[in-house]
Amino acid sequence: MLYFGGLFGLLTLGLWLFCLVDVITTDDGDTRHLPKMAWLLIVLFFPLAGAIVWLVAGKPLRGPVRPRAYERTMPHFPEYDRPGRFAAGDAESDAEFLRRCRERAEEQRSKARKAEGKDGEAR
Known part of the structure; x- marks a missing residue:
């Protein structure tokens, strides 16, 4: 029984560290529902519940949710960024x-x- 408790604790620690680093490295405007600082405090003070809530409700969905300021003013065309492109x-x-x-x-x-x-x- 002690083995499973230690394994659960180790998994919880790994999930918590992953989510903590994920919150820190996410851009400020990309988080969902709450500001980045609020997500950081939730994950920091409520390790298991905060990590799960971050993954479900706070983590950005496949890329930025809102465009950044420079993307609002000028569209980005990735085909122009290729090296060796003839212009x-x-x-x-x-x-x-x-x-x-x-x-x-x-x-x-x-x-x-x-x-x-x-x-x-x-x-």
Whole structure:
């Protein structure tokens, strides 16, 4: 019986530490229902109940609940953050890029036509 009590205490301590660190590392505006400081005090002073309530009612759901200030003023497009993304600096570079894209597309079309013709002859 003492073994199960010690195991329960160890699990409670682990859950409490996990939730305590989770509350501390969560952004201020992302918590649900209460401010971050209130959640911190609840989890700190009521270890088991506070940790369970945090997981059920306070922890953010899959990402931020409310957008941050910079996201409200300007939308964020993650495809622009890729390293090595081509961005034309002037109209000539943009025209050259588009010309190369058209050439590459035409080469791919001609290869597909040739492959289609060879397949038609083999049948």
